[in-house]
Amino acid sequence: MDLPRESGIIVHPTSFPGSYGIGEIGPEAYKFIDTLAEMGQHLWQILPMGPTSYGDSPYQSLSTFAGNHLLISFDLLMKAGLLSEAQLKKFPKLPANHVNYGRAIPARMKVLNSVCRTFESRASDHRKRAFRAFCKKEADWLDDYALFIALKNAHKGQPWVNWPEELACRDEKALERARRKYGISIRNVKILQYLFHDQWFRLRKRAHKKGVRIIGDIPIFVAHDSADVWANPDLFFLDSKGQPIVVAGVPPDYFSATGQLWGNPLYRWYVHQSSDYAWWIARIRKKLAVVDILRIDHFRGFEAYWEVPGYEETAMNGRWIEGPRDNLFEEMVKQINLLPIIAEDLGIITDEVRALRDRWGFPGMRILQFAFKPGGGTQEYLPENYVKHCVVYTGTHDNDTTVGWFHREVDKGNSGTREEIEAEHKIVLKYTGTDGSEIHWDMIGLALRSIANTAIIPLQDVMGLDSSGRMNVPGRPGGNWQWRFKWDMLTDEMKMRLRALSEESGRVHQA
Secondary structure: OOOOOEEEEEOOHHHOOOOOOOOOOOHHHHHHHHHHHHOOOOEEEOOOOOOEOOOOOOOOEOOOOOOOHHHOOHHHHHHOOOOOHHHHOOOOOOOOOEOOHHHHHHHHHHHHHHHHHOHHHHOOHHHHHHHHHHHHHOHHHHHHHHHHHHHHHHOOOOOHHHOOHHHHOOOHHHHHHHHHHOHHHHHHHHHHHHHHHHHHHHHHHHHHHOOOEEEEEEEOOOOOOOHHHHHOHHHEOEOOOOOEOEEEEEOOOOOOOOOEEEEEEOEOHHHHHHOOOHHHHHHHHHHHHHOOEEEEEOHHHHOEEEEEEOOOOOOOOOEEEEOOOHHHHHHHHHHHOOOOEEEOOOOOOOHHHHHHHHHOOOOEEEEHHHOOOOOOOOHHHOHHHOOOOEEEEOOOOOOOOHHHHHOOOOOOOOOOOHHHHHHHHHHHHHHHOOOOOOHHHHHHHHHHHOOOOEEEEEHHHHHOOOHHHOOOOOOOOOOOOOEOOOHHHOOHHHHHHHHHHHHHOOOOOOO
């Protein structure tokens, strides 16, 4: 995939302003699209868009195919006549600067459930036909997902392995009884999926009109407590009760003496291969139907992945297992043809992983915050070592903001000794030739002026925010994915400065 010389912004819709507790894909999202065009940006990168569960992480979704119904715009529902102002009268006042998921989710679900109850009486005939067509078109994943959510709600949110055995193990007679018993709940789930997709496709159309393409994101692995695993247990290494036999993680390294135990069930790749990777093909098709480019998290797992026994409490006692490698991508190209994929190639990357990435023409990632560590072990992240066919970021959702990173202190959730941090500061200042007072613009300038065809900047860096704007701290059990902004944080001066830098570096073109 050859990417044109462009730049863009990474920000998740949950971070948009708004009055209803969480960012939505309504008027504020449209305003953001217009603002991207105003700033000369042609790309908008988001995080995974699936429905989230415990911990609110978009990387641990209840379905890799479904959309996050919490992002449905109340304003657009009112405009469509599906929601009245009276139904929002008692909506609580929630924080504007962050998402309080504990309060926002029940408040929003109360409203969305009322929309579902009145959908039949309020929706136009055209919309009802569109809903039926959506259900038919998406039935391959939607039917299982809707039943999964209905059963999960009926069992007070318990993971599917804790449901009665006949439901957990998908006894067909038990499932048929459940479909009849929870018919209304199943229909409501489908209505919300229809409303999400309807609003999303309208927003994407506006983006294309403004010359903006959307970069989506999927993790290589899926959550154990998901419709994906429950509906397709044969595709994963599970025991007779549905528990993972082996799970995903990464081995011990400089950052963690015990590695990272992610806990995702691992794929039985030989079963996937026997079906010509039908599940994976469906997954990629679905994602490329809603976004324009797809970033795959932990790409190295296609070459080899770290397998840990399911009973282990750390990732130390694992082993490297060969992934599907070229075989999967050969089938994808055969069935899908064009694969506009960005490979997240961070972490323990071998020559074999790089070769797999390059054979299929997937651009890899370069993170500027990784470029200046003392010792010179991060030379590939320095701009003079880039190739055109890569994507440069000042930082990602897992990094601190550039300002927060530069001014970080020892023992406050940061790696490195005081001496290492000070040495890194000196390297950065010498490299940029600045005093660091506008370190975010220094780094944005390095990214945009680099040879990399694609440059992506976190919105927080354009705003010059400190660590209070950080989206995620890997390994932190709570408090992540909450950041939201207000429009006055993005000044006209910032917008024009970003446009000027983008024009100067040849990244702005006609829509």
